[in-house]
Amino acid sequence: MTDFQCTLLTGAAGALGTQLRQSGTKLGKTVRLSDRRPCENLEAHEEDFPLDLSDFEAVSKAVKGCDAIVHMGGQPLEGPWETILNSNIVGGYNIYEAARQHGVKRIVYASSVHAIGYYERTETIDGTVPTRPDSLYGVSKTFVENLARYYFDKFGIETVCIRIGSSFPEPTDRRHLITWLSYADCRQLVEKCLSAPRVGFMIAYGMSNNSEAFWDNRTAAVLGYKPQDSADDYREKVFASTTQGDPNDPAVRFQGGSFCAAGHFEDEKK
């Protein structure tokens, strides 16, 4: 349903990237795949552009000729500062600056719950609250969100930042009953970000149709995202296999879960 001619999908060999390839031409008439390693089993509409996000020239080459980007690549969880810096911060800049130079019109960015992880589980937030990252990883997500805002305000490149909760095959802990985003719903949400007539700069939360919720997604309702799956179906199974936990444990108390309970990555390593 998209009218984009050529869409670059970064992180295409990762868990979510692999899922998104199933969207086929709903991402773009041509889909360029990029990851550090080559992608396998290319379909007719797919092209492979393996690259390191921190290499501007390589990114620029992959972006040239595209009118849309789905940016799922980069370090997907907390890591050493150098990794966060190169993969997510420098990598994020490279994507946006290449997009500007080559006339890309729209970007879908995989932001994260960890951009707002320090809100309490009992707080309901929408996409306009101040960010409260719970990790260097989370800080890097807010960096790209701000970069996206800037590239829209000054250069008109549209972005939807999807703050993805927990996109796994199924929910496995009690917090997932809130944050779970099924693979199918993840695909649908990205497709809707690409088919919407106008997105401007928007922040959407990536969760399935779960009864438990601490996110108010109304500010993104114009996307028409209509989740088909629900963590509710796993509720009894999850309760049976887990215990209640201490409500004062940061992993229980805050939206970011275990990221809030961890110390600084360098300390944790020791």
Next chain:
Amino acid sequence: MTDFQCTLLTGAAGALGTQLRQSGTKLGKTVRLSDRRPCENLEAHEEDFPLDLSDFEAVSKAVKGCDAIVHMGGQPLEGPWETILNSNIVGGYNIYEAARQHGVKRIVYASSVHAIGYYERTETIDGTVPTRPDSLYGVSKTFVENLARYYFDKFGIETVCIRIGSSFPEPTDRRHLITWLSYADCRQLVEKCLSAPRVGFMIAYGMSNNSEAFWDNRTAAVLGYKPQDSADDYREKVFASTTQGDPNDPAVRFQGGSFCAAGHFEDEKK
């Protein structure tokens, strides 16, 4: 389900008026029809009062004896200032002032998306935001909304202003996937406005159960409106028959659609 004895339906020969006649005695035990031309095929509970809304005496005569009014009449889209002035502004005043003189208790007013057409498609608004009309037509809708507010605050006449999106047989462009109000849902909404125990002064948005939305209708939830139709059912058909459009085109960018892209009516004529 209404307890009103006699309800005046203006614009009864128009597209929506004709639909609303199907609500039968849910509008009132007696329903007076009024339009510039006579109405046809009157049911037993219907009476015909053809009139020109700008003629106070005629309006007063039609209102006398009614305890409710469904005001769908007037110029239904942009037009010359003289038409807007006489049909919508003077006409609106005549309706409210006649209602006051004859003790009408409740009015349902067909306001429009064009009262707030200059909000961006990517903004989510409720019924309390400042109005941003997109046309002289839209300005006339805000005029009657303010008149209604005044007649409630001072004289206690209740009004629900329904800001109708796009009430057509089916959605035909991508913006309609948001704004579409099916005829059946339109009827239900008007009926609920009449059966609710108290409405005070209220602004409600008239849309069906569409996944895409830029309106937050919670402030009108007390009406109990529960739309049964959805533009989602037409999504693939609409996408197949239309193209994406330029997100910077005012007709795409703003909630009012093509009204925002048009210039002043007098200029457009030339």
Next chain:
Amino acid sequence: MTDFQCTLLTGAAGALGTQLRQSGTKLGKTVRLSDRRPCENLEAHEEDFPLDLSDFEAVSKAVKGCDAIVHMGGQPLEGPWETILNSNIVGGYNIYEAARQHGVKRIVYASSVHAIGYYERTETIDGTVPTRPDSLYGVSKTFVENLARYYFDKFGIETVCIRIGSSFPEPTDRRHLITWLSYADCRQLVEKCLSAPRVGFMIAYGMSNNSEAFWDNRTAAVLGYKPQDSADDYREKVFASTTQGDPNDPAVRFQGGSFCAAGHFEDEKK
């Protein structure tokens, strides 16, 4: 699904208390019942502790050994000041202070629509608006809500205050079409309050899945409450057996219904 070892249920012989006993061990592995009169037909997991809420020693004895309390007890509607004072205010203090002394972790409190009864029917409110009680009964509900807030902020005892609308077998007047909470939904809501990993201090509204609504329950969405019943199913029946009423009657105009139309209890008695 709860992990609580022992839960005290007050008001266990009342209408809602009796319903909640059907939740069985979802309230706690052991459930202590308390009311002024003894409870009957005890299940294996139930213990009976009849008591007067205004007697601190009795309350303390019943609380000792519990890690959770479902506080449904006290005067359930407007009454003489002495009754409100002793049953609800002193009784509420006794529950919270005993909870503190004995290490109770979580309390579910039966607050009421009458804590916010003076909001207009046409206003949509959430759990953060200033309270507007409609009776001494309502004032006593706000007292316990404040007490709960204090015991959480200073002593870490979690509470969900459920502002219950109208929990009856079925809706019987037009206001109930908004406020009705079915017994099954009431049970589910209380169970969810106990199984949620963290509730902190929270205010939730107790209503079923009714289309008509003046409450916005999003701030309590983290409970995962998913009502299964709806007053909509009774809509035609209720409309058929009632009349519209005067929208300016306080019983129609305000959320608290007939409590808003009543005078002071002492006067009413005369």
Next chain:
Amino acid sequence: MTDFQCTLLTGAAGALGTQLRQSGTKLGKTVRLSDRRPCENLEAHEEDFPLDLSDFEAVSKAVKGCDAIVHMGGQPLEGPWETILNSNIVGGYNIYEAARQHGVKRIVYASSVHAIGYYERTETIDGTVPTRPDSLYGVSKTFVENLARYYFDKFGIETVCIRIGSSFPEPTDRRHLITWLSYADCRQLVEKCLSAPRVGFMIAYGMSNNSEAFWDNRTAAVLGYKPQDSADDYREKVFASTTQGDPNDPAVRFQGGSFCAAGHFEDEKK
């Protein structure tokens, strides 16, 4: 301090118009005066264009050649509908449409407290709250505010709507202790509206530096308005010459004062 070449001042022979003439070339290098009757004692920079606001041709002729308008003209208080309609509604349209046709860049509009008169005295409001007019006069003020919003959103003509409280030589009743706008402060405010680098569409409240206030003017702070007078200086005098009044009298209870206590103009006449 303004850079405007030619400014039209309507209502130039009225009380406020006469005051504003004292601003001299701070309104514009040339100032065109218009009122129904000719203006007297013209200064070198002044030109006289007597006209009837409801006459589009006359208005158009006066506007041609101007780059700014200070629109103080029209019916200045409640009156018969015909007068409100012709002077304020048709007159307002004529001003804006002539401005569009002749390339006027900025308009300062004398709106009024009566556009929001039905807010309670004890409510603090800013320029973004929904309007609540207290009279047909007040409704006409909201009409022009909406017209101004439209002409800015579509045609880029900037407007500051000044909701003037009570601009008299001195406060004479207790409500004036809040609403008073001294003549000097009125002049300063209009001058600031003309010298500000950008005003877009803005609503400002016109009051002096009074300690009592029900308006929050922060949304207009960019004008740099810094009132030099205060109703406080008249407080003792006003209290000595007036009595407290009934707090439930609409004239005391609402921001619009006596306009809220009056009935419909037609009735009042009788």
Next chain:
Amino acid sequence: MTDFQCTLLTGAAGALGTQLRQSGTKLGKTVRLSDRRPCENLEAHEEDFPLDLSDFEAVSKAVKGCDAIVHMGGQPLEGPWETILNSNIVGGYNIYEAARQHGVKRIVYASSVHAIGYYERTETIDGTVPTRPDSLYGVSKTFVENLARYYFDKFGIETVCIRIGSSFPEPTDRRHLITWLSYADCRQLVEKCLSAPRVGFMIAYGMSNNSEAFWDNRTAAVLGYKPQDSADDYREKVFASTTQGDPNDPAVRFQGGSFCAAGHFEDEKK
């Protein structure tokens, strides 16, 4: 400047009560003094009604004939539950119920910072935020605020609740640089509460003109309160005689200061 005929001042022998007596007939043409002990040095306009607030008959006798009450009496800081209950809760009810029975029109109530003591020092709050009491004393203040709201909504008795910060001869710790209310400003504020034409139900914060502030008093601006003193004048002295403290100490972190650092009164005694 007040038009009240007879005003009851409770707590008249306390620190603030003694200060308020200096307002003389600005409180009322006659001022009835009440405290547990007799008041001394009565002026011509003063009458003495010593009483125990928990004794309804005594309160009723003192209230009879008054049209206003300044309620400063009761337990002025944390204490045993029995004292809080009798002096503040029962005492508060007695005042309001006697006021209702005897037609009192307006009450000024000495609420306290401790009604909202658990907001962080770094949060800016106004009078509409949910209460967060920091003590049983604070809970009792929220009880009377709710009682006042109820007596206004149902019976029309107006109240201003003044949340008094720290009213002492001068600020002596760093928190006082925010919360200090000079005696003169306290008098002025109470006088303004009595002379304002309408107060409805209002919450105002009682602080002098201190540069440091965590309260936004705009919602009470209609009182025209204009503080003449400032804790700034004591800033250097206070800094010189105190140390910075631990920002994580509840006494530093929260608005309620040392009340937030204290445990339950019963424990503290031990």
Next chain:
Amino acid sequence: MTDFQCTLLTGAAGALGTQLRQSGTKLGKTVRLSDRRPCENLEAHEEDFPLDLSDFEAVSKAVKGCDAIVHMGGQPLEGPWETILNSNIVGGYNIYEAARQHGVKRIVYASSVHAIGYYERTETIDGTVPTRPDSLYGVSKTFVENLARYYFDKFGIETVCIRIGSSFPEPTDRRHLITWLSYADCRQLVEKCLSAPRVGFMIAYGMSNNSEAFWDNRTAAVLGYKPQDSADDYREKVFASTTQGDPNDPAVRFQGGSFCAAGHFEDEKK
């Protein structure tokens, strides 16, 4: 007035750094100066630690032994990405991570208007609105604000981010009439950030007492900042030496001024 033992001042040889050195021991009993070049004319309480902010080891050495940091260093305006990246992003991380490792308690950070530069001049914003950077420089400011939020939420290091407007000897263009922060007021503001008992994580706007304003600094009122200078004193001089400009020029329209009118730095160079 500060109780800090040793404070690191970065950017100490820059324009604002030089001004802040005049605060003397109000910054700390010892003040360590750091800049890329050595600082001159050291006072008795000053120590010089020249360093490159992108060198973690050097930063760590300078931070060791400090309990506070005033971080004014880094690239002070738009520049090449490499410079922004190394000086502001990596430099910011180095400061916070060194602070964590060495137990620093509080940081004052020189953020900027350019973190929110894309708000319209006619919008009034406070410290809680979403950031809208107007340059890569602005994006780097939002990065450090997010980093600071993270280091407070997880590690308890307090920060005040001061979004500085235009800190120059005097205002020289019309936008400065809003954004000007005199050197003396800048010193006072930084001193207040250090002497406040608790700051948590806070965003304050750095402007003098200018009548024109688009910032609402209430959320930072607890600092007790009381500006002594005003751009108003330069108003006539600035108006005389400048022209009005085009209100649609991004440099006039947006809060960030000329930063909003500039393109990408790399393009601008060409």
